[in-house]
Amino acid sequence: MRVWRVIEPYIGFLLQGFALTIFACLLAIIGAVILGGIVASMRASQRSALRWVAHAYSDIFRNVPFLVQLFFLFYGLPELGIYIGAFETGVIALSLAGGAFVSDVILSGIRSIDRGVIEAARVSGLNDVKVFLRIVLPIALRVSVRPVGSVLINLVLTSSILSTITVNELTGVAKIVAAETFKPFEVYAVLLVLYASFTTALSLAIVAWHRRLNRFMTGA
Amino acid sequence: MIRIKDLVKTFDDSTVLDGVTLDVNAGEIVTVLGASGSGKSTLIRCINGLERPSGGTITVDGNDVTTKAGLAASRRISATVFQLFNLYPHMTALGNITLAPVEVLGKSKAEAEEQARALLAKVGLAGHADKYPQQLSGGQRQRVGICRALAMQPRYILLDEVTSALDPETTGEVLDILQKLATEATTMVFVTHEVAFARSISTRIVFMEAGKLLVDMPTEEFFAENGGLAVPRIRQFLSQIRKD
Numbered sequence: 382m383r384v385w386r387v388i389e390p391y392i393g394f395l396l397q398g399f400a401l402t403i404f405a406c407l408l409a410i411i412g413a414v415i416l417g418g419i420v421a422s423m424r425a426s427q428r429s430a431l432r433w434v435a436h437a438y439s440d441i442f443r444n445v446p447f448l449v450q451l452f453f454l455f456y457g458l459p460e461l462g463i464y465i466g467a468f469e470t471g472v473i474a475l476s477l478a479g480g481a482f483v484s485d486v487i488l489s490g491i492r493s494i495d496r497g498v499i500e501a502a503r504v505s506g507l508n509d510v511k512v513f514l515r516i517v518l519p520i521a522l523r524v525s526v527r528p529v530g531s532v533l534i535n536l537v538l539t540s541s542i543l544s545t546i547t548v549n550e551l552t553g554v555a556k557i558v559a560a561e562t563f564k565p566f567e568v569y570a571v572l573l574v575l576y577a578s579f580t581t582a583l584s585l586a587i588v589a590w591h592r593r594l595n596r597f598m599t600g601a
Numbered sequence: 602m603i604r605i606k607d608l609v610k611t612f613d614d615s616t617v618l619d620g621v622t623l624d625v626n627a628g629e630i631v632t633v634l635g636a637s638g639s640g641k642s643t644l645i646r647c648i649n650g651l652e653r654p655s656g657g658t659i660t661v662d663g664n665d666v667t668t669k670a671g672l673a674a675s676r677r678i679s680a681t682v683f684q685l686f687n688l689y690p691h692m693t694a695l696g697n698i699t700l701a702p703v704e705v706l707g708k709s710k711a712e713a714e715e716q717a718r719a720l721l722a723k724v725g726l727a728g729h730a731d732k733y734p735q736q737l738s739g740g741q742r743q744r745v746g747i748c749r750a751l752a753m754q755p756r757y758i759l760l761d762e763v764t765s766a767l768d769p770e771t772t773g774e775v776l777d778i779l780q781k782l783a784t785e786a787t788t789m790v791f792v793t794h795e796v797a798f799a800r801s802i803s804t805r806i807v808f809m810e811a812g813k814l815l816v817d818m819p820t821e822e823f824f825a826e827n828g829g830l831a832v833p834r835i836r837q838f839l840s841q842i843r844k845d
Contacts, residue, residue, distance in 0.1 A: 501687035504649045505701035505753065506676040515700065519691050594691075597733030 387567040391558045398554030399575050405472050405550060406537045406579075412476025413536060414529070417483025421521070422513060424484060425491050435484070442481035447539050450474055455546045471543035471550075479536040486528040490521030523594045530587030534580045541576075551575060602626050602662060603648060603679075603757060603790070609656035610643055610812075617643045619812035620657070627756065630789045632799035632820075635809035636838065641792040642684075644809070645761045648790070649681045661757065677705065679757035680750035684765050686742040688734040694721060694745045695730040698752045706753065713752070720748040724778050740771025747778055758782070760791045796842050800824060808835055 388395070423435035442450065451474045458465065465473075494517060502516045522529075544553035555572045559565040603625040610618040618640045625631050633641045646652040648659055650672040658665065661679055665671035688697050698717035702708045708716075721730055724744040734742055743763060750758055760779070764772040776798050783789070783802040793799055799806065799820075806823040808815045816829055823829035830836050 495687070497683060497685055497687035498689060500651050501681070501683060501749075502689070502700075504651065504676060504681045505749070506673065506705035507701060508673075511704055515704070516689055520689075523691060597690075597735050 384567045384570055387562055387564045388558075388571055391562070391568075394554055395551070395558065395571065395575075398549055398551040399579075401468075401549065402537075402540055402551040403579065405468065405475065405543065405548070406540050408472045409475035409479060409536055409540070410533050412472065413479030413483050413533070416476060416480030417485075417487055417529075418518065420480060420484035421487035421491060422518070424488050425517075427509075439481040439484050442478050443485070447474070447478050448542055448545065450478055451542060451546060467543075467547045471540070471546060471548045475536055475540060475543075478539070479532060482532040482535075483529055486525045486532060487518075487521055489528075490523075490525035491517055493524055494520050523591075526587060526591040526594060530584060530591075533587070534583055537580050537583060538576070603788075604660045605644075605648070605657070606659075607657035608644070608647060608654055608659060610640075610647055610652060611655045617812050618647065618654075621809075621812070621814055622657075623807060623814060623817065625757070625788060625790055627788050629805060630783055630791060630803045631805045631807060632803040633790065633792045633807050633809060634794075634796065634799065634838070635815075639809040640812040641809055642761050645681065645759045645790065645792055649679065649759055650676065677753070678755055679759060680753045680755035681759040681761065682743070682746050682750050682763045684762040686734070686739075686746045686766070688742055688745060688749070690734050693731050693733055694726065694737070694748075697734070697745055698749045701749070702752050717748065717752055720751055721745075723781075724748055725774075738771065739767050740774040743767060743771075743775050744778060747775070747782075751782075756788060758787055758789045760789060760793070762792050762794065764793065764795060794842065796839060808832075808838070810834060 420435045420438060423431040424439070426432055426435075451471070454474050455467065455470050458470070498520070499512060499516060502512045507515065540550060541552035543550050544556060547553075549557075551572060555568050559568040562568065603623075605621055605623045608618050608621040609616070621640070621644060623631075633644060635641050643652060647654050648661070648666065650666050654667060658667070660666070660671070661675035664674040666675050689700070692700065695714060695717050698720065699710065699713040702713040702716065703710055718727070718730055721727055724747060726741060726744055726748075729737060729741060734745070737745065746763070763779075764775050767775060772795070776795065779791075780802060791799065791803065803820050805818065806820050806829070807817045808823075808829070815834060816823065816832060818829055821828075823835075830839070
C-alpha cells in the first residue's frame, strides 16, 4: 500500500504527536469545562460585578480569532515577565477559548431550567450556593452535555493551531514528515484518520454520558 | 404564628395584594378561597419569601421574612407544597426528600433516609423510593412533594393549589393524605379550589377578591346562610364552583 510505505518509517513520530494532541486536548477539556461552569455561574449571578467580569471574558474570547489569542499569550506573556513553555501556553489558550464557548452553552442550560424547581429548593432553606451546586448546575449539565460536546470537538480541531507555536502535536509532526518525504497527500490522509478517530471517540463518549445522565429525565 | 399585616404586593403597575391582614395561629387550618387572579398564590409566595412584599409586614414565629436572617429562620420552620410539584428531576424520590434535611437541618444521611422512607410508606409509596419523578404519576409526584415538605418537620405548611394539576382520581389520593395531616394538628395555609374538601378540613376560611380579604370566618360560619353565604360575591362564587 502506497500510503503505508511512505508513513511506515515515521509512524512512531506521528503517534508521538498524536499522543501529545490527546494529552493537550484532555487537559484543555478539563480546563474549559471547569472554567465554563464557573463563568456560566457568574453570568447567571445576581451580582452585577460578577456578571460584568464574566461577560467581558466570554465576549473577548469568543470574538477574537484563536490564532491571535494564541500568539498574544505566546509572545505577549514573556513581555510581561511570565515565562511558560509552548505546551503549557497552548493548553491555557485552548482552555480559555473553550471555556468562553462552554460557558455560553451551560448558561443557556441554566436559563432553560424550570423556575419552579429552583424555587422549591430555595423555599426548602437551601442557600444560594447550595441551590446552584445541587440543583441548577446538575440539571443544566444534563441539558448542555451535547452542545458542550460540540464545543469540545471543536476544541480538538482547534488544537492543530498549536503547531504554530512550536508544539509538536499531531499537525506539527505531520508538517515535518510532509516536508521530509515530499508526500503531503499520504501524510495528511493519515492525519485525517487520526483526528477523525479522536473526535469520533469523544463524541461517542459524550453521547453515552448524555444518555446516562438523562436516563430518568425527559423534557427537563 | 404567621402574622401578616397590611401586605401590599404590586407588579409593575398592577396591585395584586392590596392591604391583606391575616393571622394564622398554631394548629389552625386556614383555607384561602377566591377566583383565579385574586392574589391567593401571591399571598403564599410572599409568606415563603419567593416574592418580596411591596408594603406591610409578614412574620413567621416572629421572624421577619423580608430580612435575610428572618427568611432563613422562617424557611426552617415552614414548608411549601406546589401546584406543579416542582420535584428535582435529577434526584430520586428519596433524594428529593432528604436534600433539605441533610443540607439545611444538618441531619445525617442515614437518619434523613430512614425518615424519608417512613414518610413514603405513610403516603403509600414505600416501593417507590428509588424512582425518579419522571417515573411517577402526577398523584405520586405530589405525594412525594408532600413528603419533601414534611421531612423538614415544619410548624407551618403552605399548600398552593396542590391538586389543581391532577385528575379527579389522583386528587383523591392527595386529599386523603392532607386529611390525615389535618388530624395531626399541623398548621396549614391551604390555597385551593376544592371547596368541599376545604369545608371538611379547615378551621377557618378566608375569601380573597381583587387582592383584598373579603371575609375571614370560621368554616361553619362561612357556609352558613347568615354568614359567608349572605355576601353576594361569595354566594356567586360558590354556586359557580358547584356548577363546575
